[in-house]
Amino acid sequence: MSDIKADVTMDLKGLACPLPVVKVSQQIKKMQVGQILMAETTDPGALADFPAWAKTSGNEIIDTVKDGNVTKFFIKKLK
Amino acid sequence: MDKEKVLELEQVIEKKLNRPMLYYLDLCTRCGLCYDTCHAYQGIPKKEYSPVGRAEVVRKVFRKYFRPTGKFFPWWGDAREFDENLMEELREAAFSCTGCRRCTMFCPFGIDMPYILGIAKELLIAYGNAPEELVMLADGAVEKGKSVEMFKEGYQGVIKDLEKEVQKLIKAPTSEGLIPMEKKGANILFVGLSGAHSIIYPAAIFNAAKEDWTLSYFEAVNFGFFAGDSEKANFIANRVINEAKELGVKEIVIVECGTAYRIPKFLMGPLPFKVSSIVEVIHRYIKEGRIKIKEGVITDPITWHDPCQLGRNGGVYDQPREVLKMLAKDYREMNPTREYNWCCGGGGGLVALDNEEFRIKTGKPKKEQIEKSGAKMVVTACENCHLQLSTINAGYGMGVTIESFTKLVGENLIV
Numbered sequence: 001m002s003d004i005k006a007d008v009t010m011d012l013k014g015l016a017c018p019l020p021v022v023k024v025s026q027q028i029k030k031m032q033v034g035q036i037l038m039a040e041t042t043d044p045g046a047l048a049d050f051p052a053w054a055k056t057s058g059n060e061i062i063d064t065v066k067d068g069n070v071t072k073f074f075i076k077k078l079k
Numbered sequence: 080m081d082k083e084k085v086l087e088l089e090q091v092i093e094k095k096l097n098r099p100m101l102y103y104l105d106l107c108t109r110c111g112l113c114y115d116t117c118h119a120y121q122g123i124p125k126k127e128y129s130p131v132g133r134a135e136v137v138r139k140v141f142r143k144y145f146r147p148t149g150k151f152f153p154w155w156g157d158a159r160e161f162d163e164n165l166m167e168e169l170r171e172a173a174f175s176c177t178g179c180r181r182c183t184m185f186c187p188f189g190i191d192m193p194y195i196l197g198i199a200k201e202l203l204i205a206y207g208n209a210p211e212e213l214v215m216l217a218d219g220a221v222e223k224g225k226s227v228e229m230f231k232e233g234y235q236g237v238i239k240d241l242e243k244e245v246q247k248l249i250k251a252p253t254s255e256g257l258i259p260m261e262k263k264g265a266n267i268l269f270v271g272l273s274g275a276h277s278i279i280y281p282a283a284i285f286n287a288a289k290e291d292w293t294l295s296y297f298e299a300v301n302f303g304f305f306a307g308d309s310e311k312a313n314f315i316a317n318r319v320i321n322e323a324k325e326l327g328v329k330e331i332v333i334v335e336c337g338t339a340y341r342i343p344k345f346l347m348g349p350l351p352f353k354v355s356s357i358v359e360v361i362h363r364y365i366k367e368g369r370i371k372i373k374e375g376v377i378t379d380p381i382t383w384h385d386p387c388q389l390g391r392n393g394g395v396y397d398q399p400r401e402v403l404k405m406l407a408k409d410y411r412e413m414n415p416t417r418e419y420n421w422c423c424g425g426g427g428g429l430v431a432l433d434n435e436e437f438r439i440k441t442g443k444p445k446k447e448q449i450e451k452s453g454a455k456m457v458v459t460a461c462e463n464c465h466l467q468l469s470t471i472n473a474g475y476g477m478g479v480t481i482e483s484f485t486k487l488v489g490e491n492l493i494v
Contacts (some may be wrong), residue, residue, distance in 0.1 A: 016466045017272040017300060018216050018431050025215055026433070038228040040192075045273025045298050046229035048228075052222040057215060069240050069275070 002065045004013035004074045006049065013070060020046055021053050027057060028077050036062070037075045046071060047058045080161050083207070088161055089144045091205045095198045096145070103190045104141050107131060113182040113192070114471060118422045119175055121439035130192040131180035133172035140165060166208050173199040173307065175437070177265055177429055179387035179422035181443050193427075196348045200307020201251055208358025209306050212431050216302035217311045224318040227296055234296060235260060237294045248283040258282050261326070262293035267327040269338065269357075270299040272462055277334045280489030281357055287492050289326030289370040293326060294367050295319055297340030300462070323352055331362050335460040335485055337388025337426065344393065356389060358460045361488050362398035365405070369494040375404055379408040382454035384413070384445070384468060385420045403458060421445045423459075425467020438467060439474035446475050460484040475485050 010027060011021040020041050028037055043049070047064075050073050054061045063074040096104075113130040126132040142149030149158030160163055170374030178193040179313065186192075203209040223230065238258050246254040258278065259265070271277040271293055278294065285292045296317045297349055298408070304425055320343065323331050330353040333340040344354040364370040383403055389395045396417050398416035404410045413420065424442040457479055459465055459473075468481045 015274075016299070017274055017277070018302070018461050019466075020273065021216060021219060022212055022431050034392075042275055043273040044234060044241060044275055044278065045271075047233040047237055048227070048296075049219060049273055050225050051230065052226065053215065053219040055226075056218040056222050057424065066236070069237075071237070 002063045002072065002074060004038075004063055006074060008041070009033040009038045011040050013040055015041075015043075021049050024050070024052065024075065025053065025057065027055045028075065029078060031077050033077050033079060036079050037077070040070050041073070042069055042071075048075070050075070080163070087353055088202055088205055091201050092141060092144065092198055092203065095201060099191070100198070101160050101196065103185070103195050104138055106188050106191060108136065110187065111330050112185055112187065115364060117183045117422050118179070118181070118184040118444045119441040122424070123437070124442040126140060127168070127171060128175055128441075129215070133176055134190070134192050134195045135396060136165070136168045136172045138196050139180065141198070143464045149346060153462065154402075165254050166203070166206050169199040170208055170210075173203060174432065176429070177387065177422050177426035178422060179426055180424055181387070181419070183389070184418055197307060197315070202249055204306065205306045209308070210428075210432055212433070213302055213306035213428050214308075217308060217315065218304055218308045220298070220315045221311055223297065223312060226454050227318075231296060238294065240276070241282070244275070244279045245282045245286060248279070248489060249286050249492065251437045252288065257286055258297070259293045262291075264327050265293040266290050266329050267292040267360075268295055268326055268331045269293070269317075270295040270297065270324045270331060271332070271334045272300060272336060274462075276483070276486060277462070280329060280483070280485045281332075281334065282336050283492065284361060284364065284370060284485070287494055288364045291329070295322055297322065299334050299336045301338060301342055302428065302431070303339060304342060305431070312342070317401055320350060328352055330355055332357055334464070335462055335483060337386040337393070337461040337463065339348050341388045341393055356393070356395055356460070357485050358395055358399050362402055371404060372488060373491040373493060374405050375408045376407070376491050377456065379455040380409040380411050380450045381407045381415050381456040381458060382411045382449065384423060384457050384459040385417060386425055386459055386464045386466060387420075390479065391418050391459060398461060401456070402484070402488065406487065409454045410453050411435070415448075419447055421481055423464050423467045423471065425463045430466045430470075435470060437473075438470055442467060442471035442474070445452050446477060449477065449479060454479065454482045456482055458482045458487060
C-alpha cells in the first residue's frame with residue numbers, strides 16, 4: 001500500500017508492447033506540473049522501462065508498489 | 080531554414096549515399112507499378128501514400144543537392160530545397176510506410192523503397208522532427224542499456240512471479256528455476272518483450288523441451304531502428320549482442336517481434352552465435368520430438384498472417400504453417416500469400432503512433448483477405464502485427480480471434 005494520493009490513475013494491465021509507456025507519456029503531457037499519475041501494469045519489463053522513461057523524460061517515479069503480479073508506479077510530473 | 084542547418088542535412092544525405100542507395104534513387108522510371116502493391120495506397124488512394132510518391136519526396140531533395148540538373152536547373156531537374164514543408168512531407172512519407180517491402184517484390188528494378196525512406200528518417204532525426212513517441216521509446220531503451228544494473232533486482236523479483244505461471248502451464252513439481260537468468264554457457268539466450276505473455280509461453284516451451292536456456296534482461300524490440308536513428312539503433316541492438324557474448328551462448332532466440340528478429344539476423348554483421356526466431360525454434364523442437372502438441376485441437380478454420388519482417392524480409396514461411404496444420408483441423412491460406420502477402424499496416428513502429436484511424440483505413444486489404452479466407456482465427460508471430468490485426472478486427476467489427484503463435488503452442492503442449 002502507498003499513502004500517496006494520485007490525481008489520475010491508469011489501468012495498463014495486459015497491454016501489448018509498447019503501449020504502457022506510450023500511454024503514460026501521452027497522459028502525463030495532459031497533466032499539470034506537480035500532479036501525480038498512478039499507472040498499474042502487469043508487464044515485468046515495466047520495472048526497467050518506466051524508470052528509464054522517467055529519467056529520460058524528466059519526470060520522477062516517487063513510489064513503486066508491487067501487489068501480486070501488478071506493479072503500481074506513482075509518477076510525479078516535474079516539467 | 081538557415082544555411083548551417085541545410086549543410087548539416089546535406090551531410091546526412093551524403094552519408095547514406097552508398098552504391099545501392101544511388102541505384103535506388105536514380106533508377107526509378109515512374110512506371111507506377113508499385114502504386115497498387117501498397118496497402119496504404121489501397122486504403123487511402125493518394126499519391127503521397129504510394130511507394131513512389133513517398134520515395135519522390137526524398138529523390139527531389141537528393142537531386143537538388145547531389146545532381147547537376149537539380150542543383151543548377153531545379154525546375155527542370157524536378158528538385159526541391161530544404162524547407163519546413165519539405166520536412167513535413169518527409170515525415171508523412173517516412174511514417175506512413177511500414178517497411179513491409181511488398182512494393183519491392185513488384186518493382187521491375189527491385190527498388191527498396193523503405194531503404195530510401197531511411198534517408199528521410201535520418202533527416203527528421205537531425206532536424207528534430209521525428210515522431211516524439213518513437214524518440215522517447217528509443218531514449219528509454221538506451222537509458223535501460225546504460226543503467227541495467229539498477230533494474231536487475233526488481234526485474235528478477237517479477238520474473239520469480241512469472242515462474243509460477245510457467246509451472247501451471249507445464250505442470251512442473253516446482254516453480255524454482257523455470258526462468259533462469261544470467262546463466263553462463265547456456266545454449267540459448269531468449270530475448271522477450273516487456274509483457275508477461277512474451278516470456279511465460281516461451282519459458283513453458285523451453286522447459287518442456289528441456290532446453291538449457293537463459294532470459295535476457297532486455298526487450299527485443301528496437302525503437303531506435305523504427306525512429307530511424309542509426310546510432311541509437313546500434314546501441315539498442317548491441318545491448319543484447321554484448322549480453323549474449325558475455326554469457327557465451329550458442330544461439331539467441333527472438334520473441335514474436337519481426338524487426339527484433341531481422342536486425343541481429345541480417346543487419347549486425349557476423350555474430351559468434353546463431354540468431355533464430357521463436358517460431359523456428361518451436362518448429363525445430365517438434366521435428367526433433369523434444370516437445371509434443373495436441374494435434375487437431377482447433378476445429379474452427381484458422382489462417383496464418385506472415386509478419387513482413389519474418390516472412391518477406393526474413394524467409395520464415397514454412398515452419399509456422401507446418402505447426403498450425405498440426406494444431407488445426409481446418410488450416411486456410413490467405414490469398415495472396417507468403418512473399419506477396421498483404422502487410423497488416425502496423426509495422427515500422429506505426430502502432431506506437433497516435434494514428435488509429437489511418438491504420439484502420441490502411442488495414443483494409445488485410446481485412447479483406449482475412450474475410451475471404453473464411454478463417455475464424457488469425458495467428459501471427461509479431462507483437463506489432465498482433466496489435467494492428469486486433470485494431471483492424473475491432474475497427475471493422477470482423478469478429479475473428481487474433482492469436483499469438485507461441486501462446487497457441489504453449490497452451491497446447493502435451494506435458
